[in-house]
Amino acid sequence: MTASTHRSDAPAVRAHTREELARGTFDLLVIGGGILGTSVAWTATQAGLRVAMVDAGDFAGATSSASSKLVHGGLRYLQTGNVRLVAENHRERRSLASDVAPHLVNHRPFLVPIYSGGPHGAAKMGAGVFLYSALSAFGDGMGRLLSPLQAKRLAPGLRTEGLKSVAAYSDHQMNDSRMAVMTVRAAADAGAVVLNHAEVLGLRTTRGRVTGADLRDRVNGEDFGIDARLVLNATGPWVDHLRRLEDPAAAPSVRLSKGAHLVLRTPDPWRAALTIPVDKYRVSFAIPWEGHLLLGTTDEAFEGDPADVGVVPSDVDQILGEAALGIDAPYLDRDRMTYSFAGLRVLPGGPGDTSSAKRETVVSQGRGGMLSVAGGKWTTYRHIGRAVLEELRKVSAVPLSEDMADPLRTVPLPGLASPDAVTQRLIIDREPGTRLDPLVARHLASHYGSLAMDLAAMVRAEPELGERIHPDGPDIWAQVVFARDREWAVTVDDALRRRTTVTVRGLDTAEVRERTKALLEA
Secondary structure, eight states: OOGGGGOOOHHHHHHHHHHHHHSSEEEEEEEOOSHHHHHHHHHHHHTTOOEEEEOSSSTTOSGGGSSOOEEOOOGGGGGGTOHHHHHHHHHHHHHIIIIIOTTTEEEEEEEEEEETTOSSOHHHHHHHHHHHHHHTTTBTBOOEEEOHHHHHHHSTTBOOTTEEEEEEEEEEEEOHHHHHHHHHHHHHHTTOEEESSEEEEEEEEETTEEEEEEEEETTTOOEEEEEEEEEEEOOGGGHHHHHHHHOTTOOOOEEEEEEEEEEEOOSSOOSSEEEEEOSSSOEEEEEEETTEEEEEOOOEEEOSOGGGOOOOHHHHHHHHHHHTTTBOGGGGOGGGEEEEEEEEEEEEOOSSOGGGSOOOOEEEEOTTSOEEEEOOOGGGHHHHHHHHHHHHHHHSOOOOOTTOOOTTSSOOOTTOSOHHHHHHHHHHSOOTTOOOOHHHHHHHHHHHGGGHHHHHHHHHHSGGGGSBSSTTSSOBHHHHHHHHHHSOOOSHHIIIIIISSTTTTTOOOHHHHHHHHHHHHO
């Protein structure tokens, strides 16, 4: 396969997008394309607003693609007595898994090992997982206690030395990068104008009010501007940096906590995840993910440049050490590591350890009228988008009707379909000689939903696009072309880390990266 046979009109599309962004006045300019920015852009566009969204890097290119990949109620919140929060999280979790993104959000059993001398007893944990299940109306079954032998069948690497019992419950997981891209696509399909790799150089003001931004396209260096009635700062760890562009004297509003994760190969397939108690309040996760095991996370204050966040040797030591509380040593061999990543939680400013800080959304308005929002998590990202829209109603002249219905209550993300049904179609509905491998078909169905049929059509037209990017992984070259032409992928990392699973599997070899770069630049 050569790049020359797969030419793209991506530069012309970006030029057209810049022209659209520079034309007229938007109701809302969202700066930042992570969890919060994409959710607000989707929500506001559904509400009928003319919305623009830009990001200095890739969509979900920072913290929003560096999460623990969970859509969960938050079992540990029961420890602090926050039953209402758990119930709210459960409602949104089940909505995402049943109505909004069942093709992207997957059920996963979770196990809590209870060891002699550990921070929790069997009776307490048994009651906790039962209450946790009750708060979800037992929609995923009933929390219960398992024997060590039963648990070992679900999680082969579970450490059984000193293991008294295992509490079992249910939650969900997802690929956060794919969720982000699908949400951006949903916003764009609804009318939002979006552009990644577009850096804000400064804010535009009119009579002291922030009314837009001046930007530079990092792809070709062109400068352009956007006018808007209201500007929303949703830049995550950079939220205070943008606030200081509005007001150089703005005091810090948030603090940052680093969460690091490791991805390891596992010799045996795991059917359940582990929630390993570290102490009375903290836990460490071991989660089956993309055929690997995802370990983490850390929770330590971070005061450096957000662009410099990364995994350091002490993070690896801590994560493997905490995982060893519940996992046998052979499964934690450092040679099994294929990838590591770190992100920054944005927490409310204040005293105390970051591990005890509230995981809540911080909303503020600057003296120039710019609204800033930070915090939140994937499980409730739609709810946060709705809440921010309500704040917009309070502080601006943006035309929101008072009787506006919740625009996202039942609106699904693109590709809504049963992965099982899509997999069968991909395998069966093929001409002889162009059938997809069942592993590839399942991979496409569970990452694109019904949009996988578009990828299959690309392979039907050009069979070489059905070649695997790396023989040890399920991703195919059609995904790179699709990412470039329909999912805003510009850089190699956009395509290999956030549109496909090549990087997290440790398969982004020099040859793979070179071929990907050629395709993206074709």
